[in-house]
Amino acid sequence: MIPTVTVTRYVAPLREGGSLPGIVEADDLGTYVCKFRGAGQGLRVLVAETIVSGLALRLGLQTPRLVALELSDAIARYEADEEIQDLLKASVGLNLGVDFLPGSFGFDGTTALPPGQAGTVFWLDAFCANVDRSWRNPNLLLWHGELWVIDHGASLYFHHGWSGGVGDPARFAALPWSSDDHVLLEAAKADDLDAIDARARSVLSRDVFTELLAQVPDAWLEPVPGVDSADGMRAAYVDFLDARLQATGWWEAVAR
Known part of the structure; x- marks a missing residue:
């Protein structure tokens, strides 16, 4: 299984995502983008993220490291935003953590890619x-001069049927x-x-x-x-x- 770590702090929401992912810190001292099990898209999105991330790596593409994030109900108690608090409460248990790439920026098509x-x-x-x-x-993100593929949850949508x-x-x-x-x-x-x-x-x-x-x-x-x-x-x-x-x-x- 992908490594399991424990969330120690909820840092901030990423409100551009429809499922309201958030930045969290964990007990391995890592910082992750957390994809929550309690979000409206459900657990199958987390499955797709894990599978397609692994496929990308096998094909030689860069994609952030994944972990399973154990979230306790204690984390929600310190969140003032009611919407986020409800999401945290609904997500107690194992969530998906995607390694945060600080300083990365979105691909805009102007960067030449290797053949x-x-x-x-x-x-x-x-x-x-x-x-x-x-x-x-x-x-797609550019980080340290390389292209990284992210957010694979809209893949393998056959399983939603x-x-x-x-x-x-x-x-x-x-x-x-x-x-x-x-x-x-x-x-x-x-x-x-x-x-x-x-x-x-x-x-x-x-x-x-x-x-x-x-x-x-x-x-x-x-x-x-x-x-x-x-x-x-x-x-x-x-x-x-x-x-x-x-x-x-x-x-x-x-x-x-």
């Missing part, structure tokens, strides 16, 4: 069906993805997308997906009808990711 980097981000988003990397909200059961991985395998407003569309088209696709498929595998799902805490893997255990939920995610990897249509549609 293949834009295409790799593009491939990752197509594979995960990420709908949230547009010019309106790039979810699991309220009636897991369903068929083949549907996700064939799911089209629109690249029309992707922030790196033009830069990606200048890369060798065929080579990027071949490399990604050589790096990822069912075994890799199994390793990545082992990083997800049991507490975030809520059972659905027909799957009553965390390990069963992990297996379902692996099936969906592997089915997508074996398919080619979703990539051919955006890479041509």
Whole structure:
């Protein structure tokens, strides 16, 4: 599992996020952006963040280190803002912590990227069906001269349809993805997308997906009808990711 640390102080909200993430400090002396389990988007966003962060790292992209943040009800008692206090109370337990990158700034398109980097981000988003990397909200940071991909919660949205059961991985395998407003569309088209696709498929595998799902805490893997255990939920995610990897249509549609 990703490392677990304990929140020692709530510092400030990040009000630009719809789910009201916040800056917190933890007992490992780290500072993190906390994605709260009690936010309206639910636990599955935390699962997507963890999986896609791991995929990004396997593909050679920079993304902040993750931890599980143990939040106690005592933290909420010292918060004067009622909205934030309610969120903290609803989030007692394990939350997701994303390493805070001090001094980073948003990608504006003026920074030249190394060959293949834009295409790799593009491939990752197509594979995960990420709908949230547009010019309106790039979810890309520049830190110490390097590009960092962040905020993966809008990926893998197939799992939001699991309220009636897991369903068929083949549907996700064939799911089209629109690249029309992707922030790196033009830069990606200048890369060798065929080579990027071949490399990604050589790096990822069912075994890799199994390793990545082992990083997800049991507490975030809520059972659905027909799957009553965390390990069963992990297996379902692996099936969906592997089915997508074996398919080619979703990539051919955006890479041509």
